Amino acid sequence: MLHVRSIWNGAISFGLVSIPIKLVNATESHSISFRQIHTEDGGRIRYRKVCELDDQEVSQAEIGKGYEDADGTIIPITDEDLAHLPLPTAKTIEIVAFVPADRIDPLQMDAAYYLEAGGAAAAKPYTLLREALKRSQKVAIAKFALRGKERLGMLRVVGDAIALHGLLWPDEVRDPAGVAPDDKVMVNDKELDLADTLMETLGEIDLDELHDEYREAVEEVVAAKAAGQALPEAPEPARAGKVLDLMAALEKSVREAKESRGEEPAEEPAEVRRLAAGKSSRATPKQTGGKKSTARKTAAKKTTASAKKTTAKSAQGEKKTASSKTAASKTTAKKTTAKSATAKKSTEKRSTAKQSTTKKTPAKKTAAGKRTA
Numbered sequence: 325m326l327h328v329r330s331i332w333n334g335a336i337s338f339g340l341v342s343i344p345i346k347l348v349n350a351t352e353s354h355s356i357s358f359r360q361i362h363t364e365d366g367g368r369i370r371y372r373k374v375c376e377l378d379d380q381e382v383s384q385a386e387i388g389k390g391y392e393d394a395d396g397t398i399i400p401i402t403d404e405d406l407a408h409l410p411l412p413t414a415k416t417i418e419i420v421a422f423v424p425a426d427r428i429d430p431l432q433m434d435a436a437y438y439l440e441a442g443g444a445a446a447a448k449p450y451t452l453l454r455e456a457l458k459r460s461q462k463v464a465i466a467k468f469a470l471r472g473k474e475r476l477g478m479l480r481v482v483g484d485a486i487a488l489h490g491l492l493w494p495d496e497v498r499d500p501a502g503v504a505p506d507d508k509v510m511v512n513d514k515e516l517d518l519a520d521t522l523m524e525t526l527g528e529i530d531l532d533e534l535h536d537e538y539r540e541a542v543e544e545v546v547a548a549k550a551a552g553q554a555l556p557e558a559p560e561p562a563r564a565g566k567v568l569d570l571m572a573a574l575e576k577s578v579r580e581a582k583e584s585r586g587e588e589p590a591e592e593p594a595e596v597r598r599l600a601a602g603k604s605s606r607a608t609p610k611q612t613g614g615k616k617s618t619a620r621k622t623a624a625k626k627t628t629a630s631a632k633k634t635t636a637k638s639a640q641g642e643k644k645t646a647s648s649k650t651a652a653s654k655t656t657a658k659k660t661t662a663k664s665a666t667a668k669k670s671t672e673k674r675s676t677a678k679q680s681t682t683k684k685t686p687a688k689k690t691a692a693g694k695r696t697a
Contacts, residue, residue: 328348328349330346330347330440331347332346332347333345333346333347333415333442334415335416335417335442336416336439336453336466336479337416337417337418337419338419338449338453339419341449341452341453342449343441343446343449343450343453344446345440345441345442345446345450346439346442347437347438347439347470347488348437348438348440349435349438350436350437350438350482350487351435351436354536354539355536355539356539356542356543356546373387388401388402389401389402389472406472409469417439417466417467417468417479417488418466418467418468419464419465419479420465420467421464421465422457422460422462422463422464423463424461424462424463425461425462425463425480428463428491429497431497432476432491432492432497433489433490433491433492434475434489435489435490436487436488436489436490437488437489438482438485438486438488439479439485439488440485453479454481454484454485454486457479457480457486458481463478463479464479464480465477465478465479466479466488468488470490475490475491476490476491476493477489477490478491514571515570515571515574518571518574518578521578522577522578525581525582525585525587526581527585544556
């Protein structure tokens with residue numbers, strides 16, 4: 325049971341069922357408020373409620389409501405007068421429809437309240453409405469009057485209680501036309517994939533872990549000043565670099581999100597990107613891994629080139645040696661052939677000479693014989 329004073333008493337009208345309820349605030353503010361002071365002497369600056377007719381300050385109990393007519397006349401209106409409003413929702417939260425929760429635009433959401441059952445007699449119908457909302461997985465749209473005007477509301481189940489969210493009237497929500505960029509901006513699939521990866525990396529969070537750090541910082545400053553201590557030093561704001569490449573910014577965001585969660589980002593191969601015309605190479609982030617890989621590739625290329633040159637020189641040397649040997653062989657062969665030819669000619673000459681000598685000898689002998697006879 326909340327120990328909070330109810331701000332409105334009435335009933336929920338659920339068809340012919342009436343559920344007595346009390347309206348209590350479902351939220352509270354923890355923001356730090358400051359008083360206005362006179363900077364010269366620290367004196368409080370107060371707003372005093374003074375009557376214009378007698379110039380006398382009046383208390384809150386003496387202040388009532390009044391409606392100013394078009395001619396400036398003030399018409400007093402009391403709480404009793406408002407109780408006679410010809411309006412069915414003056415003291416009743418009248419349910420008018422049940423709709424899926426996603427039909428309610430979050431822009432319409434206003435203040436939130438809890439509906440507390442007003443007595444033992446209200447327990448049964450209260451529970452009936454709560455369980456009906458749970459089973460249908462819908463919310464109830466209702467109208468009610470609070471603080472001098474009729475309001476639109478939404479009833480939904482929160483835990484074991486029924487909550488009432490004040491809603492703005494549809495005509496109170498402004499049209500967003502003109503807010504979005506006029507130019508047609510296109511995004512590619514790779515950018516969307518990186519955005520999805522970033523969303524998955526950030527993941528979900530327990531909303532109970534979130535807290536107001538601004539309020540805590542203000543309390544720290546106030547405590548330090550009250551104790552006469554030095555004020556805590558404000559951290560230097562991170563300087564946001566100029567985003568030159570949306571893809572690079574998304575990739576960096578993913579890496580930082582993983583590092584903040586204690587995850588080691590997966591090593592990805594370095595990607596070489598061409599600079600746009602007119603941009604200095606300084607604008608391109610340094611890629612240490614890429615440079616090392618490039619240096620290694622260059623060294624490998626140089627080594628390969630040297631090896632190729634050496635191989636080429638060796639091949640050329642071998643070719644020259646082979647050519648020299650071939651030439652020498654040819655020269656030797658020529659000389660041998662020449663010698664053979666010369667020897668052949670000499671042999672032939674000798675044979676011819678012998679034959680000539682042989683032919684001459686019988687002739688001489690024949691002549692001698694004739695002479696003898």
